[in-house]
Amino acid sequence: MPVTAVASHSTVDDIVTHLTEAVHEHRLQPGTKLREDEVCEIFGVSRTLVRQALRSLEYQGLLTIEKNRGAFVAKPSLKEAREVFQARALLEPSTARAAAERASRADIAKLERHIQEEHEAIDRGEAGLALKLSGDFHLEIARIADQDTIEQFLKQLISRSSLVIALYWRRRNALCESHAHHALLDALRNGDGETADELMKGHLLDLLSQLDLRERTEGPVSLRDALKR
Amino acid sequence: MPVTAVASHSTVDDIVTHLTEAVHEHRLQPGTKLREDEVCEIFGVSRTLVRQALRSLEYQGLLTIEKNRGAFVAKPSLKEAREVFQARALLEPSTARAAAERASRADIAKLERHIQEEHEAIDRGEAGLALKLSGDFHLEIARIADQDTIEQFLKQLISRSSLVIALYWRRRNALCESHAHHALLDALRNGDGETADELMKGHLLDLLSQLDLRERTEGPVSLRDALKR
DNA sequence: TAATCGAAAATTGTATACGATCTGAATGAT
DNA sequence: ATCATTCAGATCGTATACAATTTTCGATTA
Numbered sequence: 001m002p003v004t005a006v007a008s009h010s011t012v013d014d015i016v017t018h019l020t021e022a023v024h025e026h027r028l029q030p031g032t033k034l035r036e037d038e039v040c041e042i043f044g045v046s047r048t049l050v051r052q053a054l055r056s057l058e059y060q061g062l063l064t065i066e067k068n069r070g071a072f073v074a075k076p077s078l079k080e081a082r083e084v085f086q087a088r089a090l091l092e093p094s095t096a097r098a099a100a101e102r103a104s105r106a107d108i109a110k111l112e113r114h115i116q117e118e119h120e121a122i123d124r125g126e127a128g129l130a131l132k133l134s135g136d137f138h139l140e141i142a143r144i145a146d147q148d149t150i151e152q153f154l155k156q157l158i159s160r161s162s163l164v165i166a167l168y169w170r171r172r173n174a175l176c177e178s179h180a181h182h183a184l185l186d187a188l189r190n191g192d193g194e195t196a197d198e199l200m201k202g203h204l205l206d207l208l209s210q211l212d213l214r215e216r217t218e219g220p221v222s223l224r225d226a227l228k229r
Numbered sequence: 230m231p232v233t234a235v236a237s238h239s240t241v242d243d244i245v246t247h248l249t250e251a252v253h254e255h256r257l258q259p260g261t262k263l264r265e266d267e268v269c270e271i272f273g274v275s276r277t278l279v280r281q282a283l284r285s286l287e288y289q290g291l292l293t294i295e296k297n298r299g300a301f302v303a304k305p306s307l308k309e310a311r312e313v314f315q316a317r318a319l320l321e322p323s324t325a326r327a328a329a330e331r332a333s334r335a336d337i338a339k340l341e342r343h344i345q346e347e348h349e350a351i352d353r354g355e356a357g358l359a360l361k362l363s364g365d366f367h368l369e370i371a372r373i374a375d376q377d378t379i380e381q382f383l384k385q386l387i388s389r390s391s392l393v394i395a396l397y398w399r400r401r402n403a404l405c406e407s408h409a410h411h412a413l414l415d416a417l418r419n420g421d422g423e424t425a426d427e428l429m430k431g432h433l434l435d436l437l438s439q440l441d442l443r444e445r446t447e448g449p450v451s452l453r454d455a456l457k458r
Numbered sequence: 459t460a461a462t463c464g465a466a467a468a469t470t471g472t473a474t475a476c477g478a479t480c481t482g483a484a485t486g487a488t
Numbered sequence: 489a490t491c492a493t494t495c496a497g498a499t500c501g502t503a504t505a506c507a508a509t510t511t512t513c514g515a516t517t518a
Contacts, residue, residue, distance in 0.1 A: 035498095035499075035500095036500070037498090045473090047473085047474090047500090048472055048473060052284070055284065055285075059288045067501085068480060069479090069480070070500070080377070080378065083378040087379055090319050090320055090323060091316075091319055147312060147315070148309070149312040149313060149315075149316050149386075150312070150315075153382050160378075264468095264470095265469075266468090266469080274502085274503090276503085277501085277504090278503090297470055297509050297510060299510095460517105460518090461516100462515100463514105463515085464514095464515085465513095465514095466512085467513095468509105468510080468511070468512080469509080469510070470509070470510085471507080471508070472506085472508090473504105474505075474506090475505090476501105476502085477501080478500080478502090479499085479501085480497105481496105481499090482495105483494105483495095483497100486492090488491080488492095
């Protein structure tokens with residue numbers, strides 16, 4: 001079972017948090033259906049709260065809710081995948097720049113711990129966890145920049161990035177991006193906004209280049225549609 | 230009463246749409262409380278659907294929901310106000326550029342009608358309606374650019390801009406920005422992305438300059454806090 | 459008079475009940 | 489055998505009932 005059982009009487013936030021982590025760590029694959037009753041049993045609450053949580057995750061871009069059919073882990077299309085990284089390319093460089101100009105010693109220390117955890121996860125072969133931590137690193141930079149609005153958008157974009165990676169990642173093995181994070185950290189430590197900006201831009205382009213976003217026959221079209229003439 | 234009564238058995242989308250328009254047109258002021266029962270009566274549905282709609286508007290940034298206290302039209306702080314326009318400055322210029330490179334004759338015609346309606350609203354002295362239409366103009370550009378993700382973010386940002394304007398607008402009278410929209414339209418018509426980019430940047434700076442975002446004693450602090458020593 | 463307390467009313471939070479829609483297997487017709 | 493149909497079970501959508509919390513307002517007291 002992909003989602004571990006949880007003590008009874010969870011709050012909506014509990015449900016959201018647990019499901020979010022499960023998706024970010026690729027324990028829940030795109031397309032997976034989340035039946036309301038099932039989620040109810042796992043978290044020990046009524047459908048009312050579960051439905052609230054599922055809606056919340058839909059707004060976050062992690063789920064797709066189809067009327068009268070249920071909630072599914074989202075499957076971003078190629079277009080959406082490109083858009084996610086285009087939007088990140090617009091928002092993150094200048095955010096990294098602002099972060100470099102504001103980062104305190106405590107902020108730097110926190111980022112160092114982050115990278116450390118990332119390494120450990122990779123060493124233990126927990127690719128899913130490493131991916132989630134990598135996303136958290138980017139979010140942490142937005143937090144340091146003290147840009148709540150942009151941080152909120154980035155949260156959505158990084159969530160969707162996680163789904164994009166699940167669907168379109170080329171090499172299942174090494175995601176050797178911790179080097180880029182190290183370089184970014186150096187720039188932040190030196191208060192070098194200009195460099196942080198460019199490193200982030202490059203880092204995102206690098207990520208994008210590791211995805212397979214070439215045009216392809218988009219999913220299994222329904223037989224009826226395929227034969228229509 | 231700020232919100233007009235509506236036929237029974239509305240859908241969630243109906244409620245969201247009507248309330249959104251009311252806020253965008255400044256018929257509902259920041260800070261106004263929206264009691265669930267009241268909204269139920271107006272739209273002729275049960276609290277279940279109303280609560281869904283209110284949540285949805287919270288995610289959109291139009292409402293703030295305080296636990297056990299209810300939903301209120303949001304009151305963006307000075308910091309949020311600045312962030313909203315900073316985010317728009319990051320997203321909209323490149324979106325306008327993309328729109329200029331893609332706009333069809335039909336798109337241009339639609340924008341022309343938009344501006345026309347804007348003028349008519351101003352002539353009739355309906356400042357609220359004019360403001361809403363002005364926001365729609367910006368959204369339409371994102372739609373033309375065919376950038377769903379950014380359009381979604383802009384929807385939120387423009388919603389919040391409407392609240393920011395309600396709170397921090399300097400001159401209550403003329404919002405003479407239709408000139409800027411005309412210039413933008415020309416650039417789009419000519420397929421001149423570079424110019425569209427710069428016009429949009431300037432337009433946003435211009436808007437920002439018409440707001441009074443100077444530091445001030447932030448709202449009426451509670452007496453107890455004010456006297457604390 | 460002003461402040462404090464408490465109980466009732468108002469309001470929101472959560473669970474449950476009921477209705478609508480979808481799904482899928484069994485049945486029957488071609 | 490294949491396709492259409494029907495009906496029961498599963499699942500989601502909405503309304504309502506009940507619980508928890510906040511708000512209001514009058515009574516009490518310093």
